[in-house]
Amino acid sequence: MNKPDYSKFLSSRINFVEPSPIREMVSKIAKKSKETLIISFAAGDPDPDVIPRKLYAEIAKRIFEDERRSVIYSPTEGLPELREEIARFMMNYERVNADPDSIVVTIGGSQAIDLIGRLILDPGDIVIVENPSYVNTILDWKQYGVRLIGIPMDENGMRTDVLEETIRKLRSEGKFAKLIYTIPTGQNPTGITMSMDRRKHLIEIASEHDLLIVEDAAYNHLIYEQVEIRSLKSMDKDNRVVFVGSFSKVLGTGLRVGWLYLPSELVNLFKAAKGPSDMCPPVPSQLVVHRVLKEGYFEEIRKNAIKIYKEKRDIMLNAIARYLPGIKHTKPSAGMFVFLWLPSHVDGWKIAEEALEKHAVATIPGAPFYTDNSGRNTLRLNFSMAPKDLIEKGIEALANLVK
């Protein structure tokens, strides 16, 4: 017996790997949920009862029975007919005339974001994100050794005036930001949707200062109000927006089907890098999504989801107004989240832990979404997952802890 010292074998890259603070909370929630029924405001998942699982059952049955290719490899970029449906989807939903050959199907938006890190980001590179921003993008790109700069947001999204100032300041120091990452619609964690003026300004800034934009469109199709918005990609004359699409939030996170829509110059590089790392996205999932799109079910599923999530959002916002009067929070017109700024002396971690322990209410502290160790008094609340009749009770329990 001559047990190795594993640390000796590890890549220097591991110094950039941080465990997700949120996954710890998620483990606690999973453990608690074995003991008791919890009210979950934690996940970034759709409501599994809003997903038409009976339809998927029928489709999956047909797929396995009829399609020999359901059980073998697809091309690494995804099945050609799925990429064609995604191109049609981008025309219908994003006003983007996408070439199917510039679409690469990925394991949800997550793998798309990781591939961008893998092929674009070097240690020391500067990346600009909203502050707060999606914790998993932050953690993934940190694995590539980048330096993140967070730009504050208001109710209209990323403060593009601050962005411009920040970029000018960097340039005056001889520094260069490679890309700007944004979730313009129904942002995670805040639920904020960027206004059209800000979108235009963002595109202008990227063009003027020669930056790439990564548009994470995960929540683009869960919109609850009449807001006039367009995807950044549809406004992208320069072709400097890398579009990260996902069916997760409408069709189900468990399927793991997302995509990259890339400038054509980058497609072969991304395919070459992706090929050996996954061979291909899961084929039964690809075929389920393909049928849902092709047979026209997507719009129906989306409309039903919007109807139900809008009701849930309103119940949550009303409960917050009632039980947490005066608390600063977002009023999302899209997405799945309400973001709370508790009184500045209140610790979001402590509230989240106590809410889980004492009241079986699951929430996610907002701090890990921040790039600058601020946001300790914040909480992210998901409104898509919990049953309607428990949302008010959950908010009431939270309010009692805050007091």
Added chain:
Amino acid sequence: MNKPDYSKFLSSRINFVEPSPIREMVSKIAKKSKETLIISFAAGDPDPDVIPRKLYAEIAKRIFEDERRSVIYSPTEGLPELREEIARFMMNYERVNADPDSIVVTIGGSQAIDLIGRLILDPGDIVIVENPSYVNTILDWKQYGVRLIGIPMDENGMRTDVLEETIRKLRSEGKFAKLIYTIPTGQNPTGITMSMDRRKHLIEIASEHDLLIVEDAAYNHLIYEQVEIRSLKSMDKDNRVVFVGSFSKVLGTGLRVGWLYLPSELVNLFKAAKGPSDMCPPVPSQLVVHRVLKEGYFEEIRKNAIKIYKEKRDIMLNAIARYLPGIKHTKPSAGMFVFLWLPSHVDGWKIAEEALEKHAVATIPGAPFYTDNSGRNTLRLNFSMAPKDLIEKGIEALANLVK
């Protein structure tokens, strides 16, 4: 319009990314297959008609109907009950007493291998592989900038005497190999199975010289002869074998379900790195595999696959003996491949292209599997995929080209 120069934005890492020469051949095959019926000896896939797709259809229907969690995220390491079934599987099939908490479910074996690259391999690191070895592992680890050293094989697998000599030579030059990658059973591309003596010797060498071993067990359960073999992991007293498991070759490559069985010291690191890069493996696929294991179908599926692939292998070997007498080739007792060494003046690429164009017979040149630009006269032939009654015809067509 101010189109960016994309090359300016790319990571230095892209210098290590090589397009797969095999994917080009696969594209040509896909194109040809639209025009005519091809006889495919190309893929590394199981026969879709050997996979019990009707059973999967029933299971998938039940899963979507009954399980709310089928459409939402699982933990990044996979569903707990799947990891428990995999632990049971490792006991039954690998004689390994695995802790479910040291199992991480991955997107096939591919993602497992990529994660090893990501967390273990630094640019300039030396990695030892069989020569030839699996082209996708070679391409993936090259993306991490490693230097590969290939060890020749004979009919008993990796020449461990040469391995020992190579390691001694490296040490005398002050160099250090981090790990040895092997596919000990039914190797890809050769179909060779490592003898017990070699396995023991390999483990001894790793222990003596303090190396890690990565055991790619993709073909461990497609064994056609009474050969007394054990997984390296089951012989691994030091705990220096990282085990890469896969259900792809028996249950279907399209599902994308594999796993890592890791030394416990490495589990949290791998989970932390994997989390943001994929969130989780596809949940419907995880649930299908879980049911197949739990309800005892795996052994039945495996036995049927072995029966059919053994017949196909024998048809192929008989046809080679008949139409290509005197040609050197492997006689696999496991796996999916026969490897051919054509006469030294024959170019495997040319034969593969001509066989496809002229006779609609798809094969894969062996050269990309070599670490040292040798093997130009080799071909990899898969025997699991083609219908029984077409195998002889395909080999005859190949033989006519070789002559």
